[in-house]
Amino acid sequence: MLQGLIKISHISPPPILSVRPSRALVDEAFEVLVENLAPVSPFTLRSLHHSEDGDDWEAYGHYFSDHSGRVSVSEDLSFGGTYSGMEPMGLIWSMRPVPGSRTGLRLRKKDVTTPMLITVSLYNGHEDFRGNSPLVSMVTERWYMGPGIQRIEISDEELRGGLFVPPGPGPFPGILDLWGGGGGLLEYRSALLASRGYVCLALEYFKTGQMKSTDMSFEYFEKAYRVLKDHPQVIPDRVGIISLCLGTIVTLSLVAESSDITHSQVGRWERWEHWERLSFSMFNKIRVDENNHQIWRDVGLALLKEPSMKVDVAKINCPLMLVNGCDDQNWCSVETADDISKTMDAAGKGHLLTRLDYPDTGHLIEPPFSPHCVAGNFMVYSSNEKVIQRYGGKTKPHSDAQDDSWRKILSFLRRHLYSERAKLST
Amino acid sequence: MSLSSPPPILSVRPSRALVDEAFEVLVENLAPVSPFTLRSLHHSEDGDDWEAYGHYFSDHSGRVSVSEDLSFGGTYSGMEPMGLIWSMRPVPGSRTGLRLRKKDVTTPMLITVSLYNGHEDFRGNSPLVSMVTERWYMGPGIQRIEISDEELRGGLFVPPGPGPFPGILDLWGGGGGLLEYRSALLASRGYVCLALEYFKTGQMKSTDMSFEYFEKAYRVLKDHPQVIPDRVGIISLCLGTIVTLSLVAESSDITPSCVVCISNIISKPPGKTLSGEFNKIRVDENNHQIWRDVGLALLKEPSMKVDVAKINCPLMLVNGCDDQNWCSVETADDTMDAAGKGHLLTRLDYPDTGHLIEPPFSPHCVAGNFMVYSSNEKVIQRYGGKTKPHSDAQDDSWRKILSFLRRHLYCSHRARM
Secondary structure (H helix, E strand, O other): OOOOOOOOOOOOOOOEEEEEOOEEEOOOOOEEEEEOOOOOOEEEEEEEEEOOOOOEEEEEEEEEOOOOOOEEOOOOOEOOEOOOEOOOOHHHHOOEEOOOOOOOOOOOOOOOOOOEEEEEEEEEOOOOOOOOOOOEEEEEEEEOOOOOOEEEEEEOOOOEEEEEEOOOOOOEEEEEEEOOOOOOOOOHHHHHHHHOOOEEEEEOOOOOOOHHHOOOOHHHHHHHHHHHHOOOOEEEEEEEEEEEOHHHHHHHHHHHHOOOOOOEEEEEEEOOOOOOOOOOHHHHHOEEOOOOOEEOHHHHHHHHOOHHHOOOHHHOOOOEEEEEEOOOOOOOHHHHHHHHHHHHHHOOOHHHEEEEEEOOOOOOOOOOOOOOOOEEEEEEOOOOEEEEEEOOOOHHHHHHHHHHHHHHHHHHHHHHHHHOOOOOOO | OOOOOOOOEEEEEOOEEEOOOOOEEEEEOOOOOOEEEEEEEEEOOOOOEEEEEEEEEOOOOOOEEOOOOOEOOEOOOEOOOOHHHHOOEEOOOOOOOOOOOOOOOOOOEEEEEEEEEOOOOOOOOOOOEEEEEEEEOOOOOOEEEEEEOOOOEEEEEEOOOOOOEEEEEEEOOOOOOOOOHHHHHHHHOOOEEEEEOOOOOOOHHHOOOOHHHHHHHHHHHHOOOOEEEEEEEEEEEOHHHHHHHHHHHHOOOOOOOEEEEEOOOOEOOOOOOOOHHHHHOEEOOOOOEEOHHHHHHHHOOHHHEOOHHHOOOOEEEEEEOOOOOOOHHHHHHHHHHHHOOHHHEEEEEEOOOOOOOOOOOOOOOOEEEEEEOOOOEEEEEEOOOOHHHHHHHHHHHHHHHHHHHHHHHHHOOOOOO
16 A cells, blocks of 8 residues: 655654653662663663752663663663662662752652652763753652551641551551751651551651750650550550651650650660750860861760760660661761660660661661762751751762661561560560 | 550552552461451442452461462452452442443552451451552653544543654544543553544444544644654554554555554444344343344445455454454454455454453453443443453453554664655
């Protein structure tokens, strides 16, 4: 059959790019596969994310297609870019602000009811791709909240936070989630934990930059713990606490000293601090690095030498998991963990302690595949000054630590909140 | 002070998936070697409840894995990782003749998976644990464009990215109306896909079934800026296959790179209406209409058949051997003989499979409501097939269709004249 008009076009086969699963939870891996390419040719895969704060984050890897015209990020080697080697998730964990961005950025999702949208694109060659058109792109969604998770906002005079409840009849074990010195309300870890089967309360205990005016009394945290424990969807004797940075002081103090918080089964801390009340007199120990980023770890070292400033961890009676980065430049978390170990061993409680110290890992140990923040903006409460704090860590080891620690944390939580029979308080 | 026993843990991964993707349902923290029932439940857009369930035993570590364990009964049995989806059917007490078809493809199907103790009837009991999972026809970034002007009605689905892409025209069958789910899924697999409405349900007689309408649709697709004009194919089912074959054989405007015809009909070219053959309709023991003899009678009328010898592009025919709605296998035999171009023809005949060969894991509809256009009568048509083989056929045919489309629309390196 002939057409009246003969049109000849030599269009080469278009490449096929797939990301599976196309919608995933943030702690799940994906497989990026490209097919229909010219064989053994250079290509660049690039991820791009436009954050809620309006910044662009990207990662990229340089690949060669195989003889069947295929690039598989799960199976192939990246020859360079923001990551190299066999790195199935390199397009996520090595993301960083695009050149020309503002400084001191951290990628943290505020609205957890919507997914992070990541565009994965393929470019020809290994040269700079900016200004070129990609050959093919796909969009993938990364979610903190699984399907059916319910988010309940808590904002009354007495308590501020976000409660996340899994679907189903329940009841479930509960987790109180305490963040650190940055302040504000961060829900993403709680949303993720709810997606893993826990009723999780992310608690706001001071607003960013307003720590001084904060209510850091026991009563506030005891109330939060009680609200969680007494929630109809929570099993009251299966409640744990997870905390980071400043949240760890709070947690340890509460668990050691508060009579209300005695049924806590587990705790998990990153970066130890031993203060019963905050003291700002040690601020003269802050150093700066070559980028003028502030290093606070010596403040902690000085404080460790003050016994009166320490929480009496010998009073803790529940399993405790400590997760720290060996290159933490923001606090001396490893030395702090040593101190805690010593105290608890002396009190015959060493068997309650699990400890993970990750080499070349910094302060901000986030859920898996979160971009590594080696230094970030911070509002200093005492002076209302905005500085850049150095958090430390090398990107690849730090990212591996996030991946590994999350799995270990989940299995620790599962063991103590799901698997064992409830324990009586002592 | 309370000593609570450990709660079970149920996970579905991935929790959000495309409709043609498998999932893994895993339950942990159970009492060892004990009986449990897993049940899926879906509340459809039409307001009906659909369910499936399987009876399992936990292993010694207190674990049930639907991907790896045997179902001892329920709506499916055996090693069936996706049994909780493909064996779904309306719950007892539902209306009759139902088909599960999603109209709004911009939202996912929500399926609740629940675990119950024991193997007895679970209705009225509380589940021990539940999870919700989403099944999507549209992948992230797919754009849906509604086309409803005087000249054309349909839904266009465009993948994200710079493009351009191969295109597919999607033609459904005798039920009429606009069904977008297959197009949304094909777009999620990398094609610009146009789902075309060519008559409204029950209104076939008044329909514009002329070549011009379909030629316009094909042109709109081919000329779309995101479509590679010489990489356009057609996929069709049932009545859509007559339309497709007629167009490809007779129209000089329609020159697809490849064609897929599911549940084939080659009699009654567009423009002619069914008449005397209606007396060939039989009914089965449930008073469901069996139409396949109508087709057999028509096959004997050469003047009523499309001249498939004129077709010059790769053609894939997919049929169910137990099709009670049309004699699709006999039709395919006839097509092969007439076409005489064996090298262009791919043929798949699935045993114990009925008429409605849908995307994977869609529940099997053995008989469904149908509005007869000539009499405005609502009947129940029998489509045939046995559930398990039919579901396997949906799974296998979809993968073969996708690889056929990919081969001819993505991979082949040729100019078109």
